[in-house]
Amino acid sequence: MTPLSLILFCVFVCLVLWLWCNRRFISVYRKVGSKHITKSEWYSFLFRSDREEVLKSLHSISDHAITNGGLSAIWMLHRFYLIIAGAEDAEYVLKYHLEKDDLMWALRFYTRTSSVFATVPIWRPRRKIISALLSHRNVTKFEPVFAKNSKILTEQLQPHVGKDAFSIWEHLNALTLDITCITILGIDLNSQMNLQDPLRTAVTGVMDLAGEILMQFWYHVEFIMKRTKNYRKFLKYDQVINDYVNVAMKKHAQITKDDSKTLSIDNEEGEAFSLLHLLTELKEQRGFDHTMIHDESLGLLLAASETTAVSSSMVCVLLSRVPHVQHKVYQELMEVFGESDRDVTNEDLPRLRYLEAVIKETQRLYPPGPYITRKALEDFVLPSGVEVPKGTNFLISIYALNRNPKYWGPDADEFRPERFLDGSFSEKTIHFAFSNGPRGCPGTVFAMMVMKTVLATLLRQYRLLPAAPGAPLRFQLGLTSKAVDKFSVKIQLRVDRKSV
Numbered sequence: 142m143t144p145l146s147l148i149l150f151c152v153f154v155c156l157v158l159w160l161w162c163n164r165r166f167i168s169v170y171r172k173v174g175s176k177h178i179t180k181s182e183w184y185s186f187l188f189r190s191d192r193e194e195v196l197k198s199l200h201s202i203s204d205h206a207i208t209n210g211g212l213s214a215i216w217m218l219h220r221f222y223l224i225i226a227g228a229e230d231a232e233y234v235l236k237y238h239l240e241k242d243d244l245m246w247a248l249r250f251y252t253r254t255s256s257v258f259a260t261v262p263i264w265r266p267r268r269k270i271i272s273a274l275l276s277h278r279n280v281t282k283f284e285p286v287f288a289k290n291s292k293i294l295t296e297q298l299q300p301h302v303g304k305d306a307f308s309i310w311e312h313l314n315a316l317t318l319d320i321t322c323i324t325i326l327g328i329d330l331n332s333q334m335n336l337q338d339p340l341r342t343a344v345t346g347v348m349d350l351a352g353e354i355l356m357q358f359w360y361h362v363e364f365i366m367k368r369t370k371n372y373r374k375f376l377k378y379d380q381v382i383n384d385y386v387n388v389a390m391k392k393h394a395q396i397t398k399d400d401s402k403t404l405s406i407d408n409e410e411g412e413a414f415s416l417l418h419l420l421t422e423l424k425e426q427r428g429f430d431h432t433m434i435h436d437e438s439l440g441l442l443l444a445a446s447e448t449t450a451v452s453s454s455m456v457c458v459l460l461s462r463v464p465h466v467q468h469k470v471y472q473e474l475m476e477v478f479g480e481s482d483r484d485v486t487n488e489d490l491p492r493l494r495y496l497e498a499v500i501k502e503t504q505r506l507y508p509p510g511p512y513i514t515r516k517a518l519e520d521f522v523l524p525s526g527v528e529v530p531k532g533t534n535f536l537i538s539i540y541a542l543n544r545n546p547k548y549w550g551p552d553a554d555e556f557r558p559e560r561f562l563d564g565s566f567s568e569k570t571i572h573f574a575f576s577n578g579p580r581g582c583p584g585t586v587f588a589m590m591v592m593k594t595v596l597a598t599l600l601r602q603y604r605l606l607p608a609a610p611g612a613p614l615r616f617q618l619g620l621t622s623k624a625v626d627k628f629s630v631k632i633q634l635r636v637d638r639k640s641v
């Protein structure tokens with residue numbers, strides 16, 4: 142046998158073996174059907190260098206899932222995925238299948254054991270603590286933090302009034318990071334005053350690198366990944382984050398030592414507590430170690446600051462482009478606050494119904510995290526009747542679920558906040574921006590409170606104008622979906638407070 146025929150024989154044997162091992166996935170792939178993938182889409186999936194193209198490809202597969210009865214199938218290299226655009230299937234998977242997919246394995250190089258991406262045994266006990274931290278009762282105690290930082294934002298935006306377009310995301314990201322630092326770590330960062338703050342650079346840097354690792358499959362091999370420039374960059378960022386967490390942990394260890402009264406989660410009247418305070422208190426009782434506290438703090442900094450900043454930036458971009466909606470928001474603000482510049486309080490928030498509808502509609506059409514993943518650890522049958530073999534990965538398309546006309550009506554692609562007030566969709570319709578089920582986002586109340594407070598403060602003072610009127614909105618994929626122009630807008634001072 143010549144060397145060439147030996148190689149061909151080996152390739153043939155490998156192929157037959159692969160087909161045999163994956164026969165059950167191949168059968169589901171055939172039954173469910175898949176979108177015809179164009180050459181450029183294959184290229185973007187395989188070489189994944191252009192984040193905008195990857196996102197467009199995922200969206201077009203999601204569109205196929207909508208027209209294909211709620212499901213589509215795809216191979217991402219050797220991994221088999223079902224793309225879900227049907228609410229019944231998504232709800233079922235999110236309720237009963239809590240393990241995340243194989244791609245998270247690569248992500249964990251950067252996020253370590255943080256429960257956001259952790260395996261179920263690590264995630265489960267930590268989730269209870271995070272849910273307590275982010276309970277409605279505890280979060281409402283942070284009202285002054287939200288109001289103070291919103292005021293700082295309006296001051297920091299002053300130099301942009303009447304000038305060229307600028308990235309509002311940079312400012313909102315600094316704001317959400319400052320809020321997260323004080324509420325999660327108990328440290329005052331003030332990165333709004335210094336957008337180049339090292340911790341902010343490190344947190345946004347880790348988010349960016351983590352987004353990249355998902356897209357480039359050669360990074361999924363530990364041996365290669367640990368020798369890349371990106372990994373060296375990550376280690377530098379991680380050191381910065383670690384130093385901050387250590388300082389915060391020492392501070393809290395001291396507070397708990399000095400403080401004879403113990404903080405209780407159920408204390409209705411008591412002070413708000415940061416996650417670190419809570420974790421430090423529970424450390425001995427539950428056997429948490431330094432690594433756990435570090436990793437959870439890191440995960441929360443990543444999960445909370447970026448998503449909330451992306452979401453509120455997107456609201457600003459849409460309001461700048463749709464003046465009649467911005468006008469209605471302003472009218473509502475005038476009804477609630479009159480001409481006063483006073484701080485937004487917890488009591489004001491339920492009265493801002495139209496603003497809330499605008500936020501929800503923005504998140505429906507442009508969810509900050511348009512895709513989440515799960516993996517089947519056993520065989521089961523989806524509510525749609527498809528038999529799913531153990532080992533199937535799921536890409537739950539929040540993008541498609543939130544735009545599927547079956548649930549949102551024929552104008553599903555339109556930006557129409559009124560739909561949340563006029564009963565135009567069934568009460569059973571699920572808004573998936575914060576996901577659903579036991580692993581759904583525990584920060585929903587926190588995020589909505591921050592966004593409403595910030596926007597109500599910002600929009601009373603400034604009118605938003607589009608950066609480039611009529612230009613198409615362009616997004617790129619990372620851990621969140623971000624605007625290519627970093628959410629650019631222009632602002633003008635409101636001089637028309639009386640003439641609404």
Ligand code: HEM
Nearest residue numbers: 257444445448449452510513575576580581582584587588
């Ligand atoms: C607009 C803002 C936000 C959006 C759109 C958002 C969305 C999401 C989504 C889609 C997930 C994935 C859930 C899954 O895999 O099923 C998630 C998880 C998570 N989010 Fe958020 N989130 C936001 C803000 C926040 C905030 C402010 C916090 C904390 C203060 C937070 C903490 C978390 C945590 C800890 C997880 C992991 C949950 C788990 O696995 O148990 N998020 N979020």
